[in-house]
Amino acid sequence: MITDKTLIKVDGLKKSFKDIEVLKGINLEIKQGEVVVIIGPSGCGKSTFLRTLNLLERPTSGTINFDGVNITDPNTDINLHRQKIGMVFQHFNLFPHMTVLKNMTIAPVKLSKLSKTEAEERAMKLLDRVGLADRALSYPSQLSGGQKQRVAIVRALAMQPEVMLFDEPTSALDPEMVGEVLDVMKSLAKDGMTMAIVTHEMGFAKEVADRVLFIDQGIIMEQGSPAEVFGNPKSPRLKDFLSKVIS
């Protein structure tokens, strides 16, 4: 379902924290409908890279074009663009003082100006899709980890984003709950959602990714289709990494 339209274009992206350069110049294009999975050893900068895509981390230099707009330009209203970039976090980050339904409707109602009823209708459809319609009035603390993450995904979807960013969405889950979250993500990919996913789930990456990026030492060391990256790794670092994560 990949189209010709370039949704995200990253040029010469660098990011330093104090004296440590975490990203050392990343160039990347993501097409609309493409599913990009980012892998790499811990501390390699893959999460930082994902977080720069919606400017949760401001890059030190380089540009990011989203949908033709340079969002790294200080004059761009990033809040407007973030509405089109959904993000799912490792630790869910649901709002604990609101019900599931409120978690999902507050942003559309207050930002994209849907009426409360419209937003609730949309939210209920989404909850139904991930099998949580009966939990609409629960509070996050009453949900299991897997349920929380499914809610976090549909909360982001409620804004009807053009791209979804996933920052290690299954890393904080008990093993038996990983599957239910990955299933939701698979169905999203099938529907043609553009996705950028940082994950350690190699099996999932093989199955769903259109392209796999291997980030190490602050650069994209290798990229290609899952078959190329997992079947025929070229760089020694990637071979080493894969031998450790795939048992």
Next chain:
Amino acid sequence: MGETLNIISFTEWLSGAPGWLQSCPDWIQNFIFQCYQTFIYADRWKFFLSGLEITFIVTIGALLLGVIIGLLLAVIRTSHDLSVQKPNVILRILNAFANLYLTVIRGTPMMVQLLIMGFVIMVPKTDTGTVVCGIITLGINSGAYVAEIARSGIMSIDRGQMEAGRSLGFNYVQTMWNFIIPQAFKNILPALCNEMITLLKDTSLVSVIALRDVTKQAQNIVSITYQAYVPYISLAVIYLIIVIILTKLLGILERRLRNSDH
């Protein structure tokens, strides 16, 4: 003679008292006489009532002002301390101002602040002006303490909440208002409740700028009757009852806010 000064002598009172009192021991007669003088004679309970009105007005006004000031200061200080990049000039100036404010207000006695506001800065001429002066002084004072309480509350909220709000497209202020502050408020409610009780009791100092709060009224009664025992003990009981009621009410509010925690 007694009528013009609006006082009544013990013998005068006893002669008009019901028969059963005449046969009571002296100390009971004396105690009841003092209560009579403090509350009933010449409708003196109205002193307490009008004093309480001032006390409540000043407390509520100062509390609102204090919470507003405190919240603003807390947001400024946390935004400054938690900003990843070097904070911009405006934020740095605001932060410096906030620090100065906290140092000065927390470093000087409330009594001195009242004297300065009442006789140097505002110098109110009317009754309303004096009330406003009291509210502003106590509000500014309380704001400094609320600021530190609120700051600890905001800091206690996980960074992920801010990131979640921002990633949905809310700006910084909207995220603070919709997600961070409601959660922080719940966490700091016990400390805020303490601050409110302190504030209520601190209003007893406003008599130095000639505000007739309930403490001042008790003093007035003492200066008429020359008997301190009943008026001051009653005053203490009045404060105690208000504080107990407040504590109960805030306890109920706290439990209601905890509903989402299960």
